[in-house]
Amino acid sequence: MTHIEYNDLIALAFDSEERRNVTSVHIPDTATKIEYSAFVNCSALISITIPPSITEIRGYSFLNCSSLQTLVIPNWVTDIGSCAFNTCSSLEMIDLPNTITDIAEGTF
Numbered sequence: 001m002t003h004i005e006y007n008d009l010i011a012l013a014f015d016s017e018e019r020r021n022v023t024s025v026h027i028p029d030t031a032t033k034i035e036y037s038a039f040v041n042c043s044a045l046i047s048i049t050i051p052p053s054i055t056e057i058r059g060y061s062f063l064n065c066s067s068l069q070t071l072v073i074p075n076w077v078t079d080i081g082s083c084a085f086n087t088c089s090s091l092e093m094i095d096l097p098n099t100i101t102d103i104a105e106g107t108f
Contacts, residue, residue, distance in 0.1 A: 002044070020044060029053050034061045036081070043067055050074055057084050059104065066090060075099050080107050 033056040052074040059081030075097040082104035
């Protein structure tokens with residue numbers, strides 16, 4: 001399994017083999033936040049498109065996404081939680097909007 005719907009990913013165990021093989025994720029436009037640890041240990045995830053409906057990225061959301069290279073955060077995001085992008089060692093580009101009011105300690 002390399003592509004998965006966001007709601008299905010949340011149900012997978014945090015350390016499962018399925019998570020380590022995910023390369024792409026579809027987040028529906030109806031989602032308003034990325035939950036705690038939603039993409040943790042998705043070590044094959046290279047890039048993700050976050051829909052403009054997202055206003056909050058909770059802590060540890062992308063922890064250990066070691067292949068993540070590009071991230072564009074939409075203009076409506078105001079909060080990014082603790083360690084949200086910690087250990088994203090391949091991250092080359094991140095586009096942060098000026099709407100962010102809170103970036104927690106250890107986010108990057």
